[in-house]
Amino acid sequence: MRVWVDPADGYHDKDELLTMAQRVKRNGLDLLVDLHYSDTWADPGHQTKPAAWQNYTFDQLRQAIYDYTFDICASLKRQHTPPDMIQIGNELNSGCCADGHTWNPPNWITWRSS
Secondary structure, three states, rough: OOEEEOOOOOOOOOOHHHHHHHHHHHHHOOOOOEOOOOOOOOOOOOOOOHHHHHHOOHHHHHHOOOOOOOHHHHHHOOOOOOOOOOOOOOOOOOOOOOOOOOOOOOHHHHHHOO
């Protein structure tokens, strides 16, 4: 299940994820959560930071990613629907959230190793 930080259309947000996770677990399925770290689709050619994170410094962005990831996982665990697998970013082989992109190697290396 994909989850976006603050989607404009209201779909694929944390609340929807929590609701769907209950249905998934109730039906005996495994749950894969795909964190896009974006407000919309993220793929190798489109890694747009969430609007709320646009003006963050690189260190603030790293903290926001950590906090967001922790919150999603903790929220799922609290409602007894822990994920069976987490996908950190969606198709981020070329980078994540623009600041950590391969065209900015120091940030990409730092982000990946922290």
